[in-house]
Amino acid sequence: MRHRNSVYRRLLSSPILSVSAAIHVGAAAAASIHPRVWPWALGAVAANHAVLTAAGLWPRSRLLGPNWICLPPASGARGEVSITIDDGPDPTVTPRVLDQLAEHRAPATFFCVGERVLRHADLALEIVRRGHVIENHSQRHRHTFSLLGPAGMRAEIAEAQEAITRVTGESPRFFRAPAGLRNPFLDPVLDGLQLQLASWTRRGFDTVDGNADSVYRRLTHGLKAGDILLLHDGNAALGAGGRPVVLEVLPRLLETLELRRLTPVTLRAALQ
Numbered sequence: 001m002r003h004r005n006s007v008y009r010r011l012l013s014s015p016i017l018s019v020s021a022a023i024h025v026g027a028a029a030a031a032s033i034h035p036r037v038w039p040w041a042l043g044a045v046a047a048n049h050a051v052l053t054a055a056g057l058w059p060r061s062r063l064l065g066p067n068w069i070c071l072p073p074a075s076g077a078r079g080e081v082s083i084t085i086d087d088g089p090d091p092t093v094t095p096r097v098l099d100q101l102a103e104h105r106a107p108a109t110f111f112c113v114g115e116r117v118l119r120h121a122d123l124a125l126e127i128v129r130r131g132h133v134i135e136n137h138s139q140r141h142r143h144t145f146s147l148l149g150p151a152g153m154r155a156e157i158a159e160a161q162e163a164i165t166r167v168t169g170e171s172p173r174f175f176r177a178p179a180g181l182r183n184p185f186l187d188p189v190l191d192g193l194q195l196q197l198a199s200w201t202r203r204g205f206d207t208v209d210g211n212a213d214s215v216y217r218r219l220t221h222g223l224k225a226g227d228i229l230l231l232h233d234g235n236a237a238l239g240a241g242g243r244p245v246v247l248e249v250l251p252r253l254l255e256t257l258e259l260r261r262l263t264p265v266t267l268r269a270a271l272q
Contacts, residue, residue, distance in 0.1 A: 076226025087234025
């Protein structure tokens with residue numbers, strides 16, 4: 001009950017949701033007083049819902065609450081970038097990703113799925129042992145995550161939080177929504193769990209595009225200090241030779257960072 005009350009308080013404190021509530025109340029009042037205006041009132045409510053939906057479908061949006069789409073200014077000023085790797089751990093791909101990162105002494109942030117951490121606990125421990133950080137990417141990576149209510153979202157996130165903490169001994173501090181999609185209930189849930197939402201600056205679309213050149217171009221076009229880059233060790237698309245495309249792209253990306261004198265850091269290190 002205490003958590004439910006805190007969720008509702010957080011929802012009510014959100015500027016966009018406060019405006020949304022005011023639109024609904026105002027539309028209902030106007031339509032009851034002046035019945036002829038009900039089409040306009042209904043249109044205002046529909047437009048409001050469209051805005052909320054668009055904000056949830058836009059992963060880099062900050063309309064629904066705080067969202068890291070780049071590193072803090074101090075981190076950017078130090079010439080830092082962050083490589084984030086989603087959907088693992090994967091017993092076939094992740095070990096090779098770890099070896100590539102080690103060759104360049106580059107730390108990364110792995111947004112892991114809770115049930116996969118439990119299934120591949122030794123691999124999750126190896127990620128941490130090699131100096132990387134595991135953050136929360138939900139327990140099951142459901143495609144319907146953005147359709148859940150506050151209780152469903154909290155269960156997915158809290159279960160992953162517990163799984164990752166139990167296996168690694170470290171509690172995640174960041175959360176990334178599956179596919180980056182969310183709804184207005186996510187921000188108060190994250191606030192209650194003391195997690196920070198993190199999206200990205202640039203993504204390679206390496207789960208759907210097996211062309212290493214195009215994935216690399218998406219990640220490096222306009223690349224600059226402060227960027228958060230997104231790749232996948234889980235659900236990785238396969239290249240022409242049947243090799244996960246992340247393994248073709250990551251070495252090139254790491255070499256580019258070195259040439260441009262950009263320093264890879266974890267999201268946590270960027271807070272320092």
